[in-house]
Amino acid sequence: MSEYLRRFDELGSGDVGLAGGKAANLGELTRAGLPVPPGFVLTTPAYDRFVEATGIGPEILELSRPGGDYDRASERIRALFTGREIPAEIAAQAVAAYRELGEPPVAVRSSATAEDLKDASFAGQQDTYLNVRGSDALLTAVRDCWASLWTARALAYRERRHIAPDEVSLAVVVQEMVPFEPDTAAGVMFTANPANGRRDQIAVSAAWGLGEAVVSGAVSTDDLVIESGRVRERNTADKQVMTVTTERGTEEVPVDDRRRREPVLDDRDALRLAALGARIAGHYGAPQDIEWVRSHGELLIVQSRPVTALPEPVGEVPTTWPEPYPKGYYFRASIVEQMPDPLSPLFADMIDGSVTRSLGALMNRAFGRAVMREGDIRFPTINGYAFYYYRRAAMWRMLLRSPAAMPKILFRRNDDFGVSGWRGQAHPRYVEALRAWAGRPVGQLSDRELLDGAGQLLDAGTTYYTAVQSVIPQAALSEMYFQAFYNRLVRRKGDPPAVEFLVGYDSQPIRAEKSLYDLAKWVGAQPGLADQLNSSERPPELDPEVWREWRERFDRHLAEFGHVAYNLDFAAPVPADEPGTLLDALRFHLGGQGGDPHERQRRSADRREAHTRAVRSRLGPVRRALFDRLLRRAQDTGPAREDALADISLAWPAIRRMLLELGRRHAGSGILPAAEDVFWLRHRELASHEKVPAEVIAERRMTWRGQRRANPPQMLPEIGWMKRALARAMPAGDQSQTGDVITGVGASAGEVTAPARVLGGPEEFGQMRPGEVLVARMTTPAWTSLFAMASAVVTDVGGPLSHSSIVAREYGIPAVLGTGVATQRLASGQRIHVDGDAGKVTPAD
Incomplete structure (x- = not known):
């Protein structure tokens, strides 16, 4: 057993440091008896010995420092490798192992120590060389593979993952190429469906020819979903090109017209492949991302890595709405x-x-009791x-x-x-x-x-x-x-709209924001405290008295406002249980963003009082008395409604x-x-x-x-005349509207063009960025902290007197509410134009 070279059957999953993630997985699969094309790996000590022998190590580390120009650094590093001789003892072992394989065409692939791991695949960061023929070409491909540890994309990727340049090394996999034949096909298999996270579904992509173009996304693929021993879904693509071997390398060629729309895998092969995938996932005890190839009817595995960033499993999205009670x-x-x-x-x-x-x-x-009878009213769920x-x-x-x-x-x-x-x-x-x-x-x-x-x-x-x-x-x-x-x-020409007389008052959402703002001001004045807000225990370096007062102040805020629900389902935590969103809002104020809510409220109140004085001064006794009475009533009930809902x-x-x-x-x-x-x-x-x-x-x-993921109807059965008659009374607008323009209720005046931020609940509040348009199904008083960040608000549900409307007016930002479809039709990052006067939302690009 050599320090510099190992056959696949001499490796296992514990050999990542020696052979890199890819080679360790191939060794593990080989030893488990799975159909893997034979091959060997030049280990990380071989790479280290090459770097030592050539003396290029210090220059590599200097050029690859984080934060630099990675394109220029990569170009200069890779130039260091060009023309360098591989140490003789390594070259001799590589050539001997290649001859043991029978000197076939081989694939030469990188196998980095930070690659194919449980929490990061690092897929595609280094280079691959296919259909390599002959000893000289093999050694050149090995050296080029080593150099590809320093591609610009790999440097940037590792910086994002906080992996230092001196923490990585590279092994090189040399694996026999599967012969190209008329039935050759290849693709990718996920043993858990990446589209919906379902662990009981296997997703397969397949194309004619070799698999490299499938992995890179260069060719169209057939897509299948296998569940419970049957092909549940099948989408057969128009496969216009495929990757084939040439005398030296590979190239893309047109697919014969007869085979373009022919399924690559029939049900028998799809189920055989799924069974292999299930066996591999069972061996590792975790979902796998597998590259496979078929030749001469035989299915072979050329790579397997853990699936990273797999979403939680998602069930079927309802399409029908059965009514549980008749009539x-x-x-x-x-x-x-x-x-x-x-x-x-x-x-x-x-x-x-x-x-x-x-x-x-x-x-x-x-x-009266005579009107209502048993079973007349219920509160069921549908889907x-x-x-x-x-x-x-x-x-x-x-x-x-x-x-x-x-x-x-x-x-x-x-x-x-x-x-x-x-x-x-x-x-x-x-x-x-x-x-x-x-x-x-x-x-x-x-x-x-x-x-x-x-x-x-x-x-x-x-x-x-x-x-x-x-x-x-x-x-x-x-x-x-x-x-x-x-x-x-x-009202006369030039007078403010009626809502200007109704702003500047306290309500529980506004009091909560002011309380948080005041707490942020206090925190900002305590040295070192702002960096410790997430700590559950006092950090040793922090003054005990400051820590005690911080906890008391924050607990008082939670005691007064921490019960306000984001969603009335008690399965969803309230801020008192999980105050992370409040701490995010606190940090937002600490950053000096959002402005002073006390000052904003004072300005609104001053404008309101000035408008009121100007109007009253020109009214006669009767109209002034009616104006005063109606205004007083509206000013009293609006904030009361917010307090009551909170x-x-x-x-x-x-x-x-x-x-x-x-x-x-x-x-x-x-x-x-x-x-x-x-x-x-x-x-x-x-x-x-x-x-x-x-x-x-x-x-x-x-x-x-x-x-x-469904968009529930506002009423059932959806009777046309009743739907039209009750349209203005229902909280969500027309859910069947199409086209670029989304129409709702203009609930707070103004126009804004900005990126959308579609949020499903408090677990996503941390995604909100200042200046974005808040898009949600609805908002409750617990969402108010986001209004300080938002440039506008758009909801599926709500109207002129909903929470979103009243708070948006207080913040002076446009609001279009009750669209019925905004969260379905808009995407985070999409630039949109919000017209709070017309009640319309349109794409801005």
Whole structure:
């Protein structure tokens, strides 16, 4: 066994330092009995000996320092290799091993020590030489391969991965070329589907000829997906060119017309290949990215590496929307606006009964007990998405009684309806329900008490929301009445729009931003603290008193604002649980971006008061009195609506603590894989302590990810006349609109052209960059920290009085809401023009 050369069968996966990742994998496959063309490897000591013998090492390190001009550095380094002699003992061993193979045409490939690893493939960073013939050509190809360790792309790639130049070395694989025959085909196989992360699907690309052009993307390929022993998907391409061998090297030639649209792999060969892939993945215990070739009907493996950056598995995207209950109408509105994603199984089970009870109680009070009957109202899910369900007969009964019921909801006193009822009764009652449970340590509660407590707090939250539902129309009507009066009877040319009289007021989202801004100012004044915000324990070098005060200040912020949910599904953490997004916002303010919210609010308030004085001064007594009354009402209800919405999830931190405690107990007893999996149980499973296998939890998560890619209809069945009649009342716009222009509701004036940033939830908040257009399905008060960064806001769901609209006005940025399709049609990085006056979004390029 030589220091400088090893045959494949002398290598294994533990030999990366000696043979590089590619060669170590080929050795591992050979020793496992898999069909690998024979070959050998010149080891990393051979490369090191060449560098030492030629004396070029110091120059290489000097030229390859990070941050330089990599194109120029690569050119100069590779010139150092040109014409240099390979040490005689290495050359002799390489030629002898080549002759043992029978001196066939060979492929000469790099095998770097930082290559084909679990967390980084480094694919394509060094060079490959195909169809090398003869001893002299072999030695030249080896030396050129060594030089390719220093290509510009390899230098840049390693810098991005923080791998220093003196940490890498290179081995060289010499492998017998598969003979080119009429049936020769090659391609790539992923033993987990890279498109959707599914570990139970194998994805194959195949083309005629040799595989190098497939790997580089130079030729079209047939694409297949194999699942459960059958070809599940097949796309046969028009394969116009293929790579073939020549006397010296390779070239691309046209594919014969007869074979261009002929499948490269029939089902039999596809399944044979998939079986090989499954065997290789099983051997390594991880998904593999495999290069394969077929010749004379034999399937051979020429490379295997771990699949890197594989996404979480995604289930099928729903295309049909089956209605679970007959003779009814389904709507995604009201509280559903706070649930943009499919629901977790536990939340779906618990919220169904909770909303049904609270909404039924509201309807009985508004319409009378004789109107509503058992089963008239439900809150089911379809493909995971929540819908209100109303039995048709019940809906018509309610419509007939609505003229008498609406005044009760909007103007009734001494109840929890409207702004006064919310302030005086609904909110205090919710706080009291939370207080009754919040003081009881979860560790001292029984399993039944924990589950009952979570249910009772959820009921308190949905009951509270029924009161908030009466605040929303009050706020809407108050603003509409003021705008109508102002626009028709007061406004003159040159006067500001009506919304200028409604900005500059405090609401919980604005108070939260000011609190975070003030905290950032304090942090910035403490030496060394800004760099330690993610630390859970005090760094030794930091003043203990500064650390204690930091924790107290941040905990106070979380105690007041940390309950505000990004999404009402309690499976999603609130900021109090995972404050990372708040720390990102804190760092944003520390960087001096976003401006002072106190000053912004003061300027808005000053403009508002100046406009108000100017208008009042020219009005007569009657119009002035009406102006004052309507304006006061609109100014009171708008911020109240934001405060009311922000506190819907007031009990969510306590609910999550209770359920996670149950999850910990179940995980500890082996009933559940992990505590966080509790949200993926059905309610009956949790209540009965039923054991749920890890694969069932994984299947539910996978199904949820597929459902999340769907765009749920706003109403079912989609009846044309009803869809048109309710279009203005529904929170999302036309989901069938096509063309370049996306139309929604112009909810905050102004025009901006900037890159889009499409965000699915708080886990993606860190992707937002200052000046981008925030694009989301919807926003809740917990999203407000992003408005300081955004140049505009575009949503699928929302209207002129939604959270997005009100906060966008406070920030003075354009908003187009309720588009229905923005997150489906726009992509992050795409430059778009947002016209908040016209309610339109168009591509800018």
